Amino acid sequence: MQTLPVNGFDMAYLEAGDGPPLVCVHGSLCDFRIWSSVMGLLSKKHRVIAPSLRHFFPDHWDGVGDTYSIAQHVDDVIAFIEKLGVGPVDLMGHSRGGHITFRVAQRRPDLLRRLILAEPGGELDASLDPAYKPGPSPIAARIAASAEVIAKGDIDGGLAIFIDALEGPGAWKRMPATPKQLLRDNATTLIGQMRDARPPFSKADAEAIKTPTLFIGGANTRGTIPLVLRALAANVKGSRTEMIPRTTHPMFEQAPRKYCEIVLAFLAEA
Numbered sequence: 001m002q003t004l005p006v007n008g009f010d011m012a013y014l015e016a017g018d019g020p021p022l023v024c025v026h027g028s029l030c031d032f033r034i035w036s037s038v039m040g041l042l043s044k045k046h047r048v049i050a051p052s053l054r055h056f057f058p059d060h061w062d063g064v065g066d067t068y069s070i071a072q073h074v075d076d077v078i079a080f081i082e083k084l085g086v087g088p089v090d091l092m093g094h095s096r097g098g099h100i101t102f103r104v105a106q107r108r109p110d111l112l113r114r115l116i117l118a119e120p121g122g123e124l125d126a127s128l129d130p131a132y133k134p135g136p137s138p139i140a141a142r143i144a145a146s147a148e149v150i151a152k153g154d155i156d157g158g159l160a161i162f163i164d165a166l167e168g169p170g171a172w173k174r175m176p177a178t179p180k181q182l183l184r185d186n187a188t189t190l191i192g193q194m195r196d197a198r199p200p201f202s203k204a205d206a207e208a209i210k211t212p213t214l215f216i217g218g219a220n221t222r223g224t225i226p227l228v229l230r231a232l233a234a235n236v237k238g239s240r241t242e243m244i245p246r247t248t249h250p251m252f253e254q255a256p257r258k259y260c261e262i263v264l265a266f267l268a269e270a
């Protein structure tokens with residue numbers, strides 16, 4: 001593990017391999033360890049750099065304060081890439097990390113060579129969703145319900161609410177011990193995520209992305225996440241989409257070899 005000082009915070013990161021730099025941004029309740037299933041394969045062709053965002057493991061945050069937000073994390077990723085000093089990077093984000101990397105591509109396309117969005121998290125506004133209704137989204141309501149239980153000290157109870165809503169009833173109970181512990185290590189970040197003020201994606205946002213972009217999805221992912229992926233992919237000019245059969249939202253953990261095959265082929269293009 002290494003660290004870089006970023007906006008007053010020592011951002012921890014893992015690094016493996018040599019070659020063109022590939023920065024990987026994790027999603028909600030995760031940290032740099034979530035990429036362990038693909039770092040070996042990706043690092044055969046790339047210098048893979050996986051940071052843990054502010055307040056995620058190895059940091060142990062109590063959920064207090066206003067320094068957890070999409071805006072803060074976007075600022076931090078931009079500063080992290082600048083501090084690396086390696087020129088334009090390939091940038092990959094999953095879930096909430098996909099939302100962050102999307103916003104980085106909007107603001108600082110000069111820092112990027114290629115963009116990979118693995119089921120980016122977020123909501124759609126009326127320009128992308130004819131059924132749009134103002135107010136809290138189902139995802140926001142799920143996060144709030146989970147965070148409320150976690151804030152009371154029931155870590156496993158709060159995580160069960162979140163994971164079961166994402167992956168189906170009983171998903172938390174069936175989860176192996178190691179990934180459960182990773183989620184526990186980051187549980188308090190859901191308290192901050194209640195205050196995320198995450199802006200919805202718009203048609204103009206998607207059309208503003210000029211970086212060559214690959215969308216990756218799990219063919220069996222539930223809920224609104226696939227709708228967000230399809231709407232963005234339809235409006236990011238020149239983008240492509242790959243769906244991995246028999247996988248859900250954590251598709252790179254469920255089918256790491258296929259995931260890496262798709263990513264490496266995309267990154268190898270001139």
